[in-house]
Amino acid sequence: MRRSHGSSAAAAAAFLPHAPVLVPTVLNAVDDQFYKIASEALLVLETLVRVLRPVGAEGQIEKGGKWTEYVQKIYHCCFSRLKASDIDQVRSRLESFMSQSQQKGLL
Secondary structure, three states, X not given: OOOOHHHHHHHHHHHHHHHHHHHHHXXXXXXXXXXXXXXXXXXXXXXXXXXXXXXXXXXOEOXXXXXXXXXXXXXXXXXXXXXXXXXXXXXXXXXXXXXXHHHOOOO
16 A cells, blocks of 8 residues: 655654654664574664655655754765674565665665
């Protein structure tokens, strides 16, 4: 089910005030030494990125916005974890997150 432009923008507006707390917390969990925590945090991060960077009515990524300050932090956290990860479940989720985010222009 595709969300409309209004609900996507509304979700972003609702989460943005909480991003200064949410993003670092989720990134810390992505970097956790326990693979199950890191793996689940990647699922949360994927959803959070989709919410913070809304897709318009025509399926186009909205340009600009306050989410841009988090893009570098998210990318560097995930890329560092990808280089260091030896747990298959975490590596698989990282690869999936990074490839989907790049394909859709989210990161």
